[in-house]
C-alpha cells in the first residue's frame with residue numbers, strides 16, 4: 329500500500345511539469361533580427377554570415393599567466409581546481425546585456441523580450457537583482473519606474489566588473505565556481521559569438537582573481553539547432569583552447585587530469601539533435617580521437633529519465649549507449665518536483681538508482697540542486713509568480729541534505745547563480761516589496777512569509793558546500809539563522 333501511494337505520487341510528480349524549459353537561450357533566434365517577440369523564429373538571420381569564424385588561425389594574443397588565487401580575508405576556502413569531487417558548481421548564464429554595454433550585439437538581452445524597448449510590458453525576469461551593488465557605469469536605465477520616480481536599472485554580463493562582483497560574492501560566501509553556459513544557437517553569427525566569448529573572458533579573469541573555478545558548458549537547446557551543431561562544437565572548442573587558451577587557466581576545472589566540459593541537451597525530446605552516430609563520434613573525438621590538447625572529461629547534460637529512456641528522454645535504444653559513454657552524467661532536474669515530499673519521492677525512485685548505476689559503471693553522477701522556480705514574466709503571465717515556492721530555503725536544503733548523505737554523489741550542480749528569468753537565481757536579489765520597482769510583477773525573497781536577507785541563497789549555497797566538504801555536520805535542518 330505504501331509502495332503503491334509512493335509510486336502514484338512519483339508518477340504525478342514527473343507528469344505535471346513535463347513542459348518545462350531547461351534553461352535554453354529562448355530569445356536566441358532574435359539575436360540578429362530586429363524583430364518583435366515572435367517574428368522570425370525560424371527564418372535565417374539577415375546579417376552577413378560569410379565570415380568564416382572557424383578559420384583555424386592562431387592569434388598572437390598573450391598567454392594568460394597562471395594566476396594564483398587570492399582569497400579575501402575571512403574567506404579561507406579555495407576550491408581545488410584539479411577535481412570535481414566535493415564541489416557544488418553553479419550554472420552561470422551570463423546572458424544579460426544592454427545597448428551600449430560594449431558587446432557587439434548592442435541591444436537588451438534577457439531582461440526584456442524586446443531588443444530596444446525596456447518597458448514593463450516586455451519584462452522577462454521575475455526577480456529584481458540588488459542593483460545598488462554594481463558600479464553605476466555597469467548599469468543602464470530602463471523605462472520601468474522606481475518608487476522614488478527614478479528609473480529601474482539593469483546590469484550587463486559583458487561588463488568585467490559585474491562578473492567580478494559575482495565571483496567576489498562566491499569567494500565571500502564560500503561558493504566554488506561556475507559552469508559558464510555557451511549556447512550554441514546562432515553561434516555561427518560573429519557578433520553573437522564574440523559577445524558570448526567576452527563573457528567567458530570575464531568569467532576566466534574573475535575566477536583567476538578570486539580563486540574560484542570555472543568550466544565551459546555547451547548548450548544544444550534552441551529552435552534553430554540541428555545536427556550540424558555537432559561539427560560546430562568541435563570547431564568552437566578548438567578555438568577556445570587554441571586562441572582563448574581557457575584550459576591553460578590555473579582555475580579551469582580538471583578531473584582525472586583532463587579539463588572538464590559539459591554538453592547540455594543530449595537526448596532530450598525537445599532538443600533537435602537526433603543523429604546518434606554523429607553524436608557518438610563527437611564523444612569519441614573528445615575522449616580519444618582529437619589531438620591530445622582537446623581531450624576533456626566529458627559530462628552529458630541529459631534528461632531526468634535518461635536511465636529508463638522515457639518521459640523527457642528520447643526512447644530509441646541507441647541513446648542508452650550514448651548516455652553511458654560520457655565520463656559524467658548530469659540530469660536536469662529543475663521542475664522535476666514541486667514540494668519537498670515530491671523531491672523525496674523522486675530522489676528515492678530515480679536519483680538514488682541513477683547514482684547507483686553510475687557508481688557501478690565508473691561514471692561521475694552530478695544531480696541538480698535548485699531553490700524554487702518562477703517564470704511568470706518569461707511566460708507572458710501564463711504562470712503564477714512563485715510557481716514552485718522556495719519555502720524560505722527548505723526546498724533547497726532538503727536536496728542538499730539528501731545529496732550530501734548519498735555516498736554515490738560527490739558533485740552537485742546548483743541551478744543557477746544568475747537565472748532570474750526562471751527564478752532559480754541564488755545571487756543577491758530584492759528581499760521585499762520596498763526594494764522593487766513600482767511597476768511589474770516580481771518574486772521577492774519574503775514570498776513565503778519569512779523575512780530573509782538579500783544574500784540568503786548565497787549563504788545557503790556556501791553552507792551546503794561546507795556540508796559536502798565535511799566542514800560542518802550533516803544536517804537536514806538549515807544550519808544558519810535567517811538574518
Ligand SMILES: *[C@@H]1O[C@H](CO)[C@@H](O)[C@H](O)[C@H]1NC(C)=O
Nearest residue numbers: 361362363364442443444445
Ligand atoms: C530596430 O528597431 C528599433 C526600434 O523599433 C529602431 O529604432 C531601429 O532603427 C531598428 N534597427 C534596425 C537595424 O532596423
Ligand SMILES: *[C@@H]1O[C@H](CO)[C@@H](O)[C@H](O)[C@H]1NC(C)=O
Nearest residue numbers: 408409410411412413584585
Ligand atoms: C586536489 O585534488 C587532487 C586530485 O584529486 C589531489 O591530488 C590534490 O592533493 C588536491 N589538492 C589539495 C590541496 O587538496
Ligand SMILES: *[C@@H]1O[C@H](CO)[C@@H](O)[C@H](O)[C@H]1NC(C)=O
Nearest residue numbers: 550551552553554555598600
Ligand atoms: C529540426 O530540424 C529540422 C531540420 O534539420 C527542421 O526541419 C525541423 O523543423 C526542426 N524541428 C524543430 C522542432 O525545431
Ligand SMILES: *[C@@H]1O[C@H](CO)[C@@H](O)[C@H](O)[C@H]1NC(C)=O
Nearest residue numbers: 514516552553554555556557
Ligand atoms: C542546420 O543549422 C545550420 C546552422 O544554423 C544551418 O546553416 C543549416 O541550414 C541547418 N540545416 C538544416 C537542414 O536546417
